[in-house]
Amino acid sequence: KVVSDKLRIYGLDSFKISMVKILAITLQLWVIITAVYLISYIISEKFQLYFVYFEGYAIVVFLLLCLAMATYIHAVYSLCQSGYQGTTILLMTYVIMVIGSGIIVPITYLPDFFAGLAKFMPAYQWNQMCQKIIFDEMNGMDITMLLLQIAFWLGIGVIGTWKNTQCGLDSY
Secondary structure, eight states: OHHHHHHHHTTOOHHHHHHHHHHHHHHHHHHHHHHHHHHHHHHHHHTTOOSOOOOHHHHHHHHHHHHHHHHHHHHHHHHSSSHHHHHHHHHHHHHHHHHHTTSSSOGGGSOHHHHHHHTTSHHHHHHHHHHHHHHSOOOHHHHHHHHHHHHHHHHHHHHHHHHHHHHTOOOO
């Protein structure tokens, strides 16, 4: 909230403040996922397991994936009344998404309801994208889906931020 107030003093509007927040979240996620990817590659090579191969394009595509995640996080926070509420809702949605999207338990072991619902969860899409980036190749349709997710969550986040500024709130 303090950073947002300071950015407003410097003349940034809601949209630009949203972009700063999304960029900060994206870079943090990207550093983490890139580090995990590189460490996995090094371990794979060192122990001659060869389960991860280094692909230069993966690091760039991870940036798009992290941007999609960041816009989702921003959208959830911007729709909430406070940072605490946003954190609680974000954690609840993560628990539901991780369980229901096949990240921990494969979808085939889940009830049919979750299997159908999983395809609409952002975490399912992110999981599929990670698998394609690391073990397969991305195609134009995959990139288009990522860009559509980014546009969708960005739109919701900007609308939420605009609504919050109209009400005098700042969610995080």
